[in-house]
Amino acid sequence: MPALRGIYDRLNDETTFSSGSPLGKQGRELASFTMRIGNYRHIRRAFGEDIALEVLDRLVNRVNQVLRGDGVAAPAAYGQIMVRMIGLGSMQSDAATGVSGSWLWALCTAMSTFPVRIGSATIFPLVWASWDRRPDGLAADVAGPADPWHVDELAPVCEASADEKAGWAERYRTDMALAAEILSVITPAGVSQSGGGAADDQRFLLLLWQPIHDARHPERVLYQEALLRFVDRHGVWNAPSQSLLALERLGLVSLLDQHIVSRVIDRLEGDCGVRLGVNISAKSARCDLWWQEVMARLRAAPQVARRLTVEITETAAMPDMTSAVRFVDGVKRLGVRVALDDFGVGFTSIRQIMALKPDVVKIDGFFMREADLSGRGREVFNHLVRLTASFGATVVVEGVETAGQADLALEAGIHWQQGYFWARPAVSQTWKSEGDGPLASASEPGDYLPVEARPASSAQVARL
Helix, strand or coil: HHHHHHHHHHHHHHCCCCCCCCCCCCCCCCCCEEEEEEEHHHHHHHHCCCHHHHHHHHHHHHHHHCCCCCCEEEEEEEEEEEEEECCCCCHEEEEECCCCCCCCHHHHHHHCCCCCCECEEEECCEEEEEEEEECCCHHHHHHHHEECCCCCHHCCCCCCHHHHHHHHHHHHHHHHHHHHHHCCCCCCHHHHHCCCCCCCCCCCCEEEEEEECCCCCCEEEEEEEEEEEEEECCCCEECCCHHHHHHHCCCCCHHHHHHHHHHHHHHHHHHCCCCCCEEEEEHHHHCCCHHHHHHHHHHHCCHHCCCEEEEECCCCCCCHHHHHHHHHHHHHHHEEEEEEEECCCCCHHHHHHHHHHHEEEEHHHHHHHHHCCHHHHHHHHHHHHHHHHHCCEEECCCCCCCCHHHHHHHHHCCCCCCCCCCCCCCCCCCEEEECEECCCCCCCCCCCCCCCCCCEEEEEHHCC
């Protein structure tokens, strides 16, 4: 998004700009808005009043860094920032288009994704804003509140007993630390220097690939699912499960999801012979500005969109079913297939499946394991298969680890299967799309999709 990139550029500019006193600013007011730290009470409870006030002061300085004399920001009570504009240069996408309708959203996003580091704490203030006086030329339909984080859906601050409050505060601090670790490797170029990221310490994100095979014709592959791994500074990689849950609890998961989807689209653009799947949180399955550039890319490249499957995970509940339906309908119109992941153990209800009408439903591997252990488990599994098939979607079973489990699934009527029996997650994509056999040779070392390309060592591959 041009507006967001422009703001990042200003924040990364080491030139010092003096905003002066709010009372000393001259010029006619052209616009004004109020910024609010949506998780200010959370920060105050978890880190203390002094740190919360320091976060507010630093945000004020950053806003003034972006405005560069076009206006002035001043702190107010309860985590608010009052902004008065006397010039609109910093709000323009270019001279021809005038004020950018997404500028305020971009400003809030930039303020939130530059973490504030105070001592050992790393804090992401979730900023949203609303116009008090919108600038001339900005249409009313794009002048609503700018809320990248949907702060009204944030979990409330714990107000129970002292022990429960302490436990909540500890969890919140831990979540912030987990978020900082994984988000530090996807911040825009240059942010790490001024925003406290860690792009220079050899940490990065890695995508492994695991295919979904046809048990009747194993050479056929439905698509390959991207599985996220975090590689630490020692070269050890792990599934960042706890970090993903932390991002969902904090309200930051859309930042990671749109980044990973963009990287998978890059891979599809580079190889016209593969079909790929990518996971997003149920909290990200909504139509908002996070997906603007992704949607534009898919709209411009229908041959890419047709080879992409978006898997909606259910580790968190969908906060807005109406918006989720619009999101699913929107991506499907572009040619993208939609899958619901972990059916049977997540938050997905039968009503939601009927409303979303996914192309693919993936039965969680828990039921495969139970079917392999007992007659009762097999009965439940067979019932779940029949129920899932009744939705009219392609049914996939996850967690197939043995030949016996593959046979059980096939007997139940599921031929699309995923699991270690068929293929372990790999750093290279060795399978073409459905109907094609394996590639003649594996991809070159490093032909995975990290944020910064680095070859995987033989020791790393051996640890898979």
